[in-house]
Amino acid sequence: NAGVTQTPKFQVLKTGQSMTLQCAQDMNHNSMYWYRQDPGMGLRLIYYSASEGTTDKGEVPNGYNVSRLNKREFSLRLESAAPSQTSVYFCASSEGPRYQETQYFGPGTRLLVL
Amino acid sequence: SQQGEEDPQALSIQEGENATMNCSYKTSINNLQWYRQNSGRGLVHLILIRSNEREKHSGRLRVTLDTSKKSSSLLITASRAADTASYFCATASMNYGGSQGNLIFGKGTKLSVKP
Numbered sequence: 001n002a003g004v005t006q007t008p009k010f011q012v013l014k015t016g017q018s019m020t021l022q023c024a025q026d027m028n029h030n031s032m033y034w035y036r037q038d039p040g041m042g043l044r045l046i047y048y049s050a051s052e053g054t055t056d057k058g059e060v061p062n063g064y065n066v067s068r069l070n071k072r073e074f075s076l077r078l079e080s081a082a083p084s085q086t087s088v089y090f091c092a093s094s095e096g097p098r099y100q101e102t103q104y105f106g107p108g109t110r111l112l113v114l
Numbered sequence: 115s116q117q118g119e120e121d122p123q124a125l126s127i128q129e130g131e132n133a134t135m136n137c138s139y140k141t142s143i144n145n146l147q148w149y150r151q152n153s154g155r156g157l158v159h160l161i162l163i164r165s166n167e168r169e170k171h172s173g174r175l176r177v178t179l180d181t182s183k184k185s186s187s188l189l190i191t192a193s194r195a196a197d198t199a200s201y202f203c204a205t206a207s208m209n210y211g212g213s214q215g216n217l218i219f220g221k222g223t224k225l226s227v228k229p
Contacts, residue, residue: 004156033216042118042202042219043157058216090156102147103217105156 002026004106006091012112013081021076021109023091031096032074033058033103034066036087043090049074050096081113118146118203118220126226133190135223137203138183144206146179146186147217151200160188160201193227200224 007022025032030051035043045058049068063085065077074093078085088110092103121136137146145164149157163170163179163186170177176189190197204217 035219040221042204042221044219045216048216092157102159102162103157104159105149107156108154 004091004093004104006089006106006109008109009107010110010112012114013078014114015082017081018077018079019081019111020078021089021091021111022073023075023106024073025091025093025104026072027093027104028071029093029095029104030071031094032068033092033094034064034074034076035090035092036060036085037090037108038087046076046089078111081111083113085111086113087111118205118218120201120203120220120223122223123221124224124226126228127193129193129195129227129229131193133193133197133225133227135188135201135225137186137188137220139186139203139205140184141207143181146177147204147206148175148177148186148188149202149204149219151202151222153199157202190225193225195227195229198225198227 004025033048034046037043044060046064047066049055052071055066067075088108090108091106094101094103118137118139127133147162148160151157161172161177163177174191179186200222202219202222204219206217
């Protein structure tokens with residue numbers, strides 16, 4: 001039981017490049033989330049998926065797109081990376097569709113945009 | 115759109131001492147959660163307290179919630195070097211902003227426990 005896994009662990013991009021961050025969970029959770037964490041800040045929600053087939057914007061969705069590929073997988077895409085997107089990205093999941101329950105986090109993807 | 119604010123921002127104590135961290139929030143909540151983050155790692159859930167609860171315990175952790183003051187505290191008793199981490203409170207409210215029902219995280223308290 002791996003919990004929540006994320007790939008890659010670390011990535012360097014040049015401004016304008018695109019990439020997809022992958023996330024998978026093996027806990028049969030309905031809800032999945034993407035957050036970003038910047039130095040000295042708490043986590044900010046980018047997008048979430050309450051259940052398979054649905055996605056919604058969070059607090060900071062601009063510059064990102066997501067896909068809930070199936071119940072297990074939730075990917076985050078940066079179409080044209082900008083230096084402001086340098087951050088640590090965390091994927092999380094929870095039993096759902098209520099969002100108020102315990103969330104389980106992946107280890108994070110550290111992204112540097114030059 | 116910060117909802118929870120932890121205090122202090124940083125705390126340094128000796129092993130064996132107790133550590134207390136506080137969280138204040140602005141709007142009514144359904145529940146409040148505490149998470150721990152070790153350096154370079156993801157967040158780990160510690161405890162969830164619902165709005166109709168006043169106190170919860172889990173091992174060496176004690177969480178209190180005062181909805182009249184819109185505040186919560188996390189007490190770690192008999193701290194260990196392994197407790198060194200950042201601690202975040204997160205609030206869940208169906209009435210908060212555009213993220214109804216989603217968790218809103220504070221900026222965290224960085225705890226350092228010296229052996």
